[in-house]
Amino acid sequence: MTYTGYLELEVGKKHDRSVITNSYFDGVFKITRPTYSPGGLPLLTLIHVGGGYVDGDSYKTKVLVNESSRLALTTQASTKVYKSPRFGVSQTMDFYLKNNSELYVKQDSLIPYKDAIFTQYINVYMSSSAVFYYTDIITPGWSEDGKSFQYTKVASKLKIFMDGELAVFDHQLLQPCGQFEKIMYLEGYSHIGSMFFIHKHMNQSHIEELREQLGSYSKHIRVGISCLPVNGMVVRLLAHSTPVIESIFSKCEEFIRKHLYNDEKIEWRKG
Template sequence: MTYTGYLELEVGKKQDRSVITNSFFDGVLKITRPTYLTGGLPLLTLIHVGGGYVDGDTYKTEVIMHESSRLALTTQASTKVYKSPRFGVNQAMEYVLKPNSELYIKQDSLIPYKDANFTQSTNVYMSSSAVFYYTDIITPGWSEDGKHFQYKKVASKMKIYVDDQLAVFDHQLLQPCEQLDQMMYLEGYTHIGTMFFLHPELNERIIEELREELICDEKFRFGISILSVKGISVRILATSTPIIESFFTKCESLIRGFLNNVEIIEWRKG
């Protein structure tokens, strides 16, 4: 199959340093050279050179983390999904984390504009000794009349397999025809953020401390769920993208503080 954008990465460990052992990209997806952060963590930035997703686009990303390797992966800018009523836009992502590997993914917001139809499927296959961190944000696109939720559909499925067993299945389906601003949906909020963090040292004490430190206000609401494996999922409803970004930054900082001796990732460039 030919994709609009395709990315394949492998990260290994050589002489106590994580390095990109294999990379291939095609179409509109590109990556930067790795920047090594404190502690030798390589940071890669994913770049979309096409300007946005349009009807019929297909994308696939595959990342393999070999034993004891580490990687931080982020995006250059928000992902804009334009009018796509006929075929929609489809994106598939697959991440493989072998024992003691660490993969941190922080994405800029997904912005679906009027009549956008976007479907994403994410599969994670990881060892119980690995670390997986992932965030995404959905922001309603601008429209001439100023109304929110004019996209057709945003569907996102996340499956996380730990030691070959399905541990997490999250299906997020947003269809504005179902009145997303009403009770039991977004309840008046316009932006939604999701975070998954799986770590072999996470425990209930750390999660309770995190809940105590994080307080809701009128600008956002959030919930933290303990997974059946060592990890958490977090969902936040808010009124703007910066609010969610700040919240995730605070979550990350607190968790790393509770875990001790884990450096804070310097995500933003320049």
């Protein structure tokens, strides 16, 4: 199959340092040269040179993080999905995390415009000793008539396999149809944020403490934090703007880095 954008990455250890051992990209996908945090974590930025996703586009990302290796992957800018009523747009991301590896994925917001159809598949194959961190944000695109939620459908399926067994399955399906403003839908909020974090030392007491810390934001957002069937959590946010969700995710990351690493949060520099 020919993809509109294709990216393949492999990370390994060399001289006690995580390095990119193999990379290949094709189509509209490009990557920056890695930058390194003071702790030696390599950060790569994914660049889309096409300007946006259009009808019939398909994208594939494959990342392998080998034993005891680490990688942080982010995007250069928001992902814009334009009118795509015939074929829609599809994106697949496959992540492979070996023993004691760490992968941090932070995406800028997805912006579906009028009549956009977007389907995303995220598959994570990880060891129980690995660490996985993932965030995404969905922001409704601008429309000429000023109305919200003009996109047709946004679907995201995330599957996390741990030691070969399906541990987490999350299906987020958004089909506005004029319903989102009503009770039991988004109830007046326009932006949705999701964060998944899995770490063998993450426990219920951590989650309770984080809930307490985020309680002060309850006047401006809706936030829910749930335990996963494995050691980890999922955070869901409803808000009125992307920066608000980004700031909450930053607070969550700061909490994680402090309590589980005794370190500062990742510096997500843009290339």
